[in-house]
Every structure is written in structure tokens, then in C-alpha cells.
Amino acid sequence: MALIKNGTLGPKQQKDNLLALERLAKGLGIKVSTGKLLYAGLRLKGGQCILRKEPWLVLDRSQPYEEQLALYLEALEAKNIEISELPLNIQEILSPSSRIEPYP
Numbered sequence: 001m002a003l004i005k006n007g008t009l010g011p012k013q014q015k016d017n018l019l020a021l022e023r024l025a026k027g028l029g030i031k032v033s034t035g036k037l038l039y040a041g042l043r044l045k046g047g048q049c050i051l052r053k054e055p056w057l058v059l060d061r062s063q064p065y066e067e068q069l070a071l072y073l074e075a076l077e078a079k080n081i082e083i084s085e086l087p088l089n090i091q092e093i094l095s096p097s098s099r100i101e102p103y104p
Helices: 011-027 065-078
Strands: 031-035 047-051 054-060
Touching (some): 011 031, 011 065, 047 065, 054 065
């Protein structure tokens, strides 16, 4: 399981990390959709799905950074991406581990 190291990142660093992960995911053929996930007044969680035989990652931009990060990492692990293949700025905030645990 990849754990986020103790320490706080500023909003710009968080945004940059998520954008880097989004570019990586898209480069691997994962469609990424972001927005506000509300339906009938309920807040929905993001996650992965297959739509028309294509992998998708759906994220709520109002989710905490750690939740979005975990969803990206879970989607990338499904593509057999190792932590060592992630951008360096992402590697630096993860503990050394070979397993990424899905977000509940």
C-alpha cells in the first residue's frame, strides 16, 4: 500500500501533482472526467469504470487531495504502473512500497 508521507503540500503543489497524474493517466489511455459529483442532493464518490470498452476515471474536484491521489494511483496500478514509474514529485510524497491499496 502506498502511503502519503507526513507533511503538508501547498495548494499549488497539490494541483501540480494531480495534473501530472492526469497527464500520465491520459497517456496510458485512461479517460479522465472531473466535476462536481452531486445527484439528487447526494454527494457521490469518484472511481474507475469501463464505458464503451474504454477505461475511465471519474473524480469529484471537491474531494480532498488525498482521496483524488488514491484514486489516480489505483487507476495507474491497474495499468501495471510501479511507483518508480511515477513522476518524481509524486514518488517523493509516497512511502516506499510496491502495493497501492484502493480507496474505500
